[in-house]
Structures are given as C-alpha cells and as structure tokens.
Amino acid sequence: MDGLFVDSETGKKANYPRFYRQMLEKLAIEQRKLSRKEKGSSNWNKQRIRLAKIGEKVANQRKNFLQHKSKVLVTKFDAIIMEDLNMKGMSQALQFGKSVMDNGWGMFTFFLQYKLKEQGKQLIKIDKWFPSTKMCSSCSLVKEITLSERTYLCSCGLNMDRDYNAAINIKNEGIHLLGIS
Structure with a gap:
C-alpha cells in the first residue's frame, strides 16, 4: 500500500509508518528465541510475554496513529467520502497481505465513523465497484489502467498521480450522492 489515504484537496498522502514492518x-528474533x-517452562513463558509485548506495542502505535489522523480529518471536514473497500480480499488477491493488514483500514474507518457521528457529521461510502481509478477526473473517460501504472494519463491531457485522480473522482461521486452542486 502506498499510503493510508489521499486528500482530494491537496493530493497529499497520509503515509502510514508501517509499524509492523519496522518490527x-x-x-x-524473539520468535526464534x-x-x-x-514449551511450558518458566523461560518459555517469559519469552512468550516478551513477544506479546512487541505485538502489543505495534498495535498501540497503529491505534495512536489512526486516532490522530481520524481526529485531524473530522475536525477539518463536515463530510468524509471514502471508497468502501474489501481490504481482506485485497490482501489475499493482490499479494499485499502484510501491508494491507498493517495499515488498519477497518480500525481507521471505525474511528472516522464514531467521531463523525459524535459531531453530527457524515461519512459517505462509495461503492467498491465505482471506477475511481479508471476514470479521468477531468473528462470522465473510463480506461483500463494496470496496478503498476502510478500516473494517470488521459487523452484529454490530464497527467496526475493515479491515487490523487481517484480521490478527486471519489469526492465528486460523494458530492453527487449528497445532492450538492
């Protein structure tokens, strides 16, 4: 995964620190030890606890990062529009298992949902089959694009990062669903 999300206003990515990969x-090393x-000895139990503490540290780092990012987004926007992605399917089908599962997408969406609800704001989810990556945000032409292509090039002259292009398309579809012109 390239980043946790892309801001449709600025094109900036919230690059996830990959806490699991760092550890x-x-x-x-601790697993080998x-x-x-x-098995069952007191040294085995001590080592098992050391290993569990590393896992707990990774989980806490991930949770802290996602809480912070979701708070920033919720205070900045009245509505957040996102694609309803099947991350488990992506991790299995696209061979991105550790990267996809490490970013904590489900936890992030949960944090966004409850924080937005507390403030009376909206979370709009776009259907996962919406062609956000394949559609030009300028002329709405839909074309096939491979996963390895990181730049979206259109015949109308649009040339931008594919994730930023998708973020603009998701934003536009969400605005359309809200009925805002």
Missing part, C-alpha cells in the same frame, strides 16, 4: 526483524525454549 518484523525484532519479532523474528521462543522456539528454542522448552
């Missing part, structure tokens, strides 16, 4: 080496201990 992979340390997790592997655990595998060398006799």
